[in-house]
Structure formats: C-alpha cells, structure tokens
Amino acid sequence: MFETVDDVPRYVAEMFPVFIALAVAENGIRLLKGKSILRPNDTMASIGQGIFQECIRINIRSFEVFMYCIVWNNCRVLTLQWDSQITWWLCFFGVDLGFYIFHRISHEVNIIWSVHQAHHSAEDFTMISSLRQAAIQPFTAWFAYLPLALFIPPSIFLTHLQLSELYMIWIHTEVIDKLGPLEWVLNTPSHHRVHHGRNRKYIDKNYGGTLIIWDRLLGTFEPEDSAEPVAYGLVHPIQSYNPFYLQFHHMISIVNKIYNTNDWNERLCYIIKGPGWSPGKSRLGHLDDVPVIEHPVEYWSPSIPxxxxxxxxxxxxxxxxxxxxxxxxxxxxxxxxxxxxxxxxxxxxxxxxxxxxxxxxxxxxxxxxxxxxxxxxxxxxxxxxxxxxxxxxxxxxxxxxxxxxxxxxxxxxxxxxxxxxxxxxxxxxxxx
Known part of the structure; x- marks a missing residue:
C-alpha cells in the first residue's frame, strides 16, 4: 500500500513487456488452435487508439484521480487509514462497482457511448484489442468514482484503478475457454466475449470489470452460448482505420441528427437516451433493429500491395x-x-x-x-x-x-x- 499518489508505481507502464509477451503467446496459441492469427491492419489500429489516449493524457497522469483529489481535499467526511486492509477491500469493491456503473451508463447514454464506442470497434478480439481505448474516456468516467473520495485516500484509489485496468487486459481473448466455478464470481474471457458481441442476445450485457456479481445482481448478465458464436465489433461496423474517425464518428452522427430536427425534446433525447433510440421507440431502442448475424462473419480487411x-x-x-x-x-x-x-x-x-x-x-x-x-x-x-x-x-x-x-x-x-x-x-x- 502507498501513502501518497506520487508513491504509487505506474503499474500499466511497468507491465508493458509482460503484456507484449502475453500477446505473442496468445497469437501462438491461436495458431495452434487453428484460429486466424492477428491481422496487421486491425492490430495497428488498436495500438494506435491506445497511443491516441496516452497522447491526450500525457500531461496529467489520470483525470479520474485529478477529480478524485479535488473531492478528497475539499469534501471528504472521513479519513480511512491508507495502510488498512479494510480500506483496501472497500476500495476494491468500490472501484469495481464504480466501473460497472460507468460502463453501463456508457452503453445506455448516447453522448457517452459516442466516446466509449471506439473500444468496441475492434473486429478482432485479442489482448491487443484491449489497447483500443476511447481517447477521451477518462474525462467521462470520473464521476462514477467520486463517492469513494469521501473517505478513501487517493493513493489507494489510484492503485486499484490501475489494477482493474491490468486485470481487464487478459479477458480480451478467444483462446481461454470457460473457467468453471470462477465464472460465477469473476469477469472472465467468456463473459467479456459476450460483452463485445454484436449479436442480438449479447447486446448490452456483462458490464463488469473484475467481478461479474454486479451483472448477476442487476439483471445484465448473459452467459456465452456455444450455439451462438460471438461476432465482434459495432452493431453497424465502420470501415476505417483512421483514428480520428474511429474516435469521433458517432459524435458527428449525433450532431447531424440534432441538426436535422427542430424538436428540442428530440434533440435532448438524441443526447441522453440510448444509441438505438429514435422517435417512437423505448429509451434504449428495439433489439429488432440490431442486424441478424450471418455466419461465417466476414470482416472488413482491404487488400493492399x-x-x-x-x-x-x-x-x-x-x-x-x-x-x-x-x-x-x-x-x-x-x-x-x-x-x-x-x-x-x-x-x-x-x-x-x-x-x-x-x-x-x-x-x-x-x-x-x-x-x-x-x-x-x-x-x-x-x-x-x-x-x-x-x-x-x-x-x-x-x-x-x-x-x-x-x-x-x-x-x-x-x-x-x-x-x-x-x-x-x-x-x-x-x-x-
């Protein structure tokens, strides 16, 4: 445990060599299992999105921690000991629940989905695809963690924020099957494959970070079905490797919809309701509007010399x-x-x-x-x-x-x- 934010190691950066080794091993296992190996174009696009995010936040270690410290310094009601196991476990569950709340909102509120969707644009589901991050997501996720700032020290929060991020790298893979009893408690590769699926039955499911218990308790859990192979990517796939288009195309779509209607209520709904909403539909839209997946799925991959x-x-x-x-x-x-x-x-x-x-x-x-x-x-x-x-x-x-x-x-x-x-x-x- 660490007393100050400055004492907390940069775990994600320090684990980069391990991440590369895992990605290489994963690719080897894919080859042995007869799966397609990594496509260079999709792989470079995913890593490029990670670089995009890091460029945005290069001068501030974590915007979530920045906002957290403001609340901690000015509004906290209790100061828990930074070296207490109770503090450690409270923060673990609090960060994981905060991630669930933010993650669910990012799928159910159109303007926040316009940021998060970049992560779901990958059509290859590999550990490399975990790097395909939304560049400005830290600026939309911070609010979910603020209640913890009323009593948990920032150094403990930053530690768990990084550990949560590291945990979610290994669940982006197709080479690990179901893990028996662990499936009841932990978010596993099987559960996260469902989350990234664009199949109708998998839409808006399994939002958990480290734990899957929040989905089971709050009605958003869906197990992976071997009879329904997961098709990855966005519901309406985009054909681009342009990082700016991948990041901001949905924002442009929202602006166009707002511009093309004169009804202020509709304009507001295009912002705060779900990405599938349109006039006359329920808040999250209709699942019938989600295209039926035809197998085998063909992913966009332009031929170049x-x-x-x-x-x-x-x-x-x-x-x-x-x-x-x-x-x-x-x-x-x-x-x-x-x-x-x-x-x-x-x-x-x-x-x-x-x-x-x-x-x-x-x-x-x-x-x-x-x-x-x-x-x-x-x-x-x-x-x-x-x-x-x-x-x-x-x-x-x-x-x-x-x-x-x-x-x-x-x-x-x-x-x-x-x-x-x-x-x-x-x-x-x-x-x-």
Whole structure:
C-alpha cells in the first residue's frame, strides 16, 4: 500500500513487456488452435487508439484521480487509514462497482457511448484489442468514482484503478475457454466475449470489470452460448482505420441528427437516451433493429500491395519507438516540443491508417507526414536533447524518414506520370 499518489508505481507502464509477451503467446496459441492469427491492419489500429489516449493524457497522469483529489481535499467526511486492509477491500469493491456503473451508463447514454464506442470497434478480439481505448474516456468516467473520495485516500484509489485496468487486459481473448466455478464470481474471457458481441442476445450485457456479481445482481448478465458464436465489433461496423474517425464518428452522427430536427425534446433525447433510440421507440431502442448475424462473419480487411504492408508495419514500429522516447523524456521537454511530438504521433497513426485503407491520396499524405517530421527534427532537436536522451534512436528515425519521403514521393511521381500515359492498365497492375 502507498501513502501518497506520487508513491504509487505506474503499474500499466511497468507491465508493458509482460503484456507484449502475453500477446505473442496468445497469437501462438491461436495458431495452434487453428484460429486466424492477428491481422496487421486491425492490430495497428488498436495500438494506435491506445497511443491516441496516452497522447491526450500525457500531461496529467489520470483525470479520474485529478477529480478524485479535488473531492478528497475539499469534501471528504472521513479519513480511512491508507495502510488498512479494510480500506483496501472497500476500495476494491468500490472501484469495481464504480466501473460497472460507468460502463453501463456508457452503453445506455448516447453522448457517452459516442466516446466509449471506439473500444468496441475492434473486429478482432485479442489482448491487443484491449489497447483500443476511447481517447477521451477518462474525462467521462470520473464521476462514477467520486463517492469513494469521501473517505478513501487517493493513493489507494489510484492503485486499484490501475489494477482493474491490468486485470481487464487478459479477458480480451478467444483462446481461454470457460473457467468453471470462477465464472460465477469473476469477469472472465467468456463473459467479456459476450460483452463485445454484436449479436442480438449479447447486446448490452456483462458490464463488469473484475467481478461479474454486479451483472448477476442487476439483471445484465448473459452467459456465452456455444450455439451462438460471438461476432465482434459495432452493431453497424465502420470501415476505417483512421483514428480520428474511429474516435469521433458517432459524435458527428449525433450532431447531424440534432441538426436535422427542430424538436428540442428530440434533440435532448438524441443526447441522453440510448444509441438505438429514435422517435417512437423505448429509451434504449428495439433489439429488432440490431442486424441478424450471418455466419461465417466476414470482416472488413482491404487488400493492399505487399510493399505497402511492409512500409506500414515498419513505420508503425518507428511510431512505437518515438512514443517510447516521448513518454520517457517529456518532462524534460518544453511544452511546445511536447505538443509537436504529440502532433507527429497523431499525424503518423492517421497516415498509416490511410495507407491501410488504400485511400486515393494516402501516399501524398504520407509524403507530407515525412516532411513534417524532418521539419520537427531540424526545428526542435535543440530543445529535446538532455544528457540521458537517446539521441541515436532519434537519429535513426530521422534517416528512416528521409528514405521514406524519397520512396513515397517517388511512388507518387511514378504513378502520376504513368497514369497520364496510354499504359494506365500496366500502372494499375504494378500498383496492385
């Protein structure tokens, strides 16, 4: 146990190597079980969403803890001992119940669903998909934990918040079957597969975090049915790897619906009622509106040339290296340099998303991204160098971007040149 928030380790960051090892092992087990291995496009999209969220909260460790501390410092009615086992267990159950409450609300209130839905957009259900987080979800989840701030120290709350997050990584998998008696108490991979299903019988079920008892007590529990294989993703799947579209497309949909009606009551209902609501329907909409799943389920996965796949994977590796450099050194950077690093990261995962979608102007966008990084390298390098900074990694990335710009610009030039000539079919064949 820890007395202050600053004493609490960054468990999630420290467990990252273990998480990678688990993800690799999971992929190996999938292969042995005859399941499809991870799709590079969906995997990069999921990790990219995790990077998106971390970029949003890089300057504040946890918005939930920030709001929690405000209530603790100004409104608490009792100060429980930080090193008491009673405090520990009260916080464990309190955080888990708070997560259930927030999670259920995020599925039943449209404006909060517009944030949370990004997590459900993954169509591959793996431990990697647990990283596909809603970027601004911490700004919508904090209210569910505030009652605990009346008596439980922030350090204990932060500890349990992180442990809850770590627990929920391993339940995002298809390689672990039902776990016998544990299914009655714990949220297991089987229960969480149901939660991520878009089958009619699985909609809005199993909201629990670590425990499944809240769902059993409050009527939202549904066991996994072997006769009804789970189909993952959103009820109306979206065909995009663009991180901004994945995060905010439902918000745009809400705005459009509000704009297209003159009834203020309807406008309010589009915000506070369920995502399936429309005029004349119940608060959460009708299950009959949920499309029937046809098996085998075919997931969207656009075909791109092999060289383009290799290019995306190699650059995504650089994104991870650059992200690692930023996380480890951002406290020594100026705020302008940090902001520019964040822009480069978001720019990068967006450009890679366009390439994975095979967008018409994706290569032009990629050229601009490479130039932007080279500008960053020349403009901000003096502000980011510190005695312990890993300069060699940044130098390697810079050289790689120079080669990438030359490569992508050359491909663009060749395609533009060839497509203006009589042998357009040959150009198309070469590009495919």
């Amino acid at each position: 092999l060289w383009q796949n290799i290019y995306c994977i190699s650059h995504f590796g650089l994104v991870l290296v650059f992200y690692h450099l930023l996380i480890n050194n951002h406290k020594n950077f100026s705020q302008i340099a940090v902001s520019y690093c964040i822009l480069i990261l978001l720019f990068s995962i967006t450009s890679i998303g366009f390439l994975l979608e095979n967008r018409k102007y994706s290569l032009h966008f990629e050229c601009f991204r490479c130039l932007s990084f080279l500008y960053f390298y020349s403009k901000f390098l003096p502000f980011v160098l510190t005695p312990d900074f890993d300069f060699n990694s940044l130098l390697f990335i810079n050289k790689f971007f120079m080669l990438s710009f030359a490569f992508s610009a050359s491909i663009c030039a060749i395609l533009i040149f060839i497509q203006t000539k009589p042998f357009v079919p040959i150009a198309r064949h070469l590009y495919k």
